[in-house]
Amino acid sequence: MGAVIRYTTDGSDPTESSIRYTGTVSVSAATTLKAKAFKSGWTPSQTATAAYTMSISDTILFSPASGEYHSEQDVVLSCAVPDAIIRYTADGTEPVESSSPYTKPVHISETATLKAKAFKSGWSPSQTATSAYTMSISDTILFSPASGEYYSEQNVSLSCNTVGVTIRYTTDGKTEPTINSMTYTAPIAVSETTLIKAKAFRSGWNSGTVAEGNYKLRLPDCITFSPEPGTHFSNQKVVLSCSIPGTKLYYTLDKSEPDKKSIPYTEAISVSETALIRAKAFRKGWSPSPAAIGSYEMAIPQDCIRFMPAPGTYTEAPTVEVSCECGIPDVVIRYIINDSGSEDTLYSSPILLSESATVKARAFKEGWTFSNISQGTYMLKVKEPVILPGSNTSVTQQEVQISSETPGSAIYYTTDGSEPAENASLYDKPFSVSQTSIVKAKAFKIGWETSGAVSEKYTIKAAKPVFSLESGIYTGLRTVAVSCETPGAKIHYTTDGSIPSKASPCYDSETLVSLSKTTTLSAKAFKENCEPSEETEAVYRLKITTPQISSDAGGFSCETAEIRMLCEFPDAEIFYTTDGKMPTESSSVYDEPFLATGYVTVIAVAYKPGWEPSDAAVKHIAVKGDINGDCSADMSDVIAGLQILTGTDSAPIRSDYDYSEADLNGDGRVGSAEIVYLLMAISKK
Known part of the structure; x- marks a missing residue:
């Protein structure tokens, strides 16, 4: 390491x-x-x-690959080794480092063999790659127009999609084209049936295959008829013509095929009866035209029959006139009615129809095709009946009348809105409806279409209930009687302000509606097969009787008085004040007599749930003759009285004092009588 x-x-x-x-x-x-x-x-x-040692082993690729081609090619050479130089030859020799370097696609314009080798400095060259390209003419020579049967002389153009070829051809229909045959330079004129053979040649290329164009000339379907074949309504002069010059026409009238031995056409052909004309055109060196056929039929015009008045639906019996508008003389009309099976009738005068019918008619003339059948259907329909009175709403029964303007018609009707038929009620006189009904009627007559249905709706409505007592404020208990003018109607009512229904209480005339508190009374009348009445409503506000206030006061000096109250209405509570203010349900409740001293104004009101409060009872507790409100009757009150009489505003009267108690004689004022009374009372003290 x-x-x-x-x-x-x-x-x-x-x-x-x-x-x-x-x-x-x-x-x-x-x-x-x-x-x-x-x-x-x-x-x-x-x-x-x-x-x-480094060697190039990758094969050189040719695109497109070796093979047979029908157009010039640009061959792309490639090698996968980077920086390798491809050198090639196109003459079949082996490539060396001095051979042409590949820099762009190699253009191949004729048959050739490409050889290529890759070179790289410091590397051994690749193996030689070879690709052979054979150029052949494969595109078919095109003929324009194409082979076929033609109805005029043609100029035939030849072409080949391969670039650089020379087209050579023959027109005798037998000889194969060679390099020495005629060279195609301009369209070939074809004035008779001809077989053209052609072949493409190019130096260095394999020659193409022989192409053939076979051209047959035939006269077209060129014959025209004037006027055109078909159905005609007068004698005709038929003119024949052909658009191809140099042709001659031959025709027959016996349905046989025309040939050169048939009738030669030289002038217009007269046609006075149904005829079949066959004609052909002939021209030397050409096949004859197909036979042209003209069929001429002499006939009375179709749909020439007219009916007056026009077919349709009528509410009165019509008289029908039949005519032919073709303008052809000697035409007769025959008709039948309703396919009766009897023989047709010669029309000579207008036809009177007494019931619905279909009239069929046709025009005839001897030697001519008769017209088609024209028909007119006349539907006789009963007029709609009239129902009186019109639809309405009433609280009384209705008398109904029905009429029809169609003589001899019968009216059938229903009262339940169902469709009337001949098994419904037959109308013969006015009738009454006493309940809600839909009267529907139709008019019938034998041989006539039934009228449309007409209907009227009669809404019978119960009368609005009537209360014996109008809405208002009433003192004490009350009872209300309810009535309805509609016989057999039942009255249902509510006392809570809701809308009455059949489920609500039913009014009994023997038991009146009792009012024990403020009540909204609503009532409706109901009767089977009738509309419910309108709602009757009344609001009854029950008011408690005014309570009574009494006391033992009444002397000529301030003293304590006992106050007593009484309300004759059961379960009512009396609320009171002693300060002159109006009592409410939060004021003092009277339950026993109480004492009051001095000048006092007692106000009392009686209350009961569901009732209107009573009117207020007012009681002034004061000394008799106390004009100035000082709780005594003396000379100061005489002076106050005199001041009142004289209008002097300096009288010593309390601002909060109601001196109505000083009104001793009840005339509503303090006057000389009260002053005299005071003087007499003072002198007795």
């Missing part, structure tokens, strides 16, 4: 100054590698030697 390896790559013996080995030594050319180990204080090791 601790030895240092030093090495050389030029074949010299390593010394302590040679390159020190620290990792892999790269060898990129033929090399002799020598190495020796050194360690201080030790004798160096023996020299180790290794010789490395």
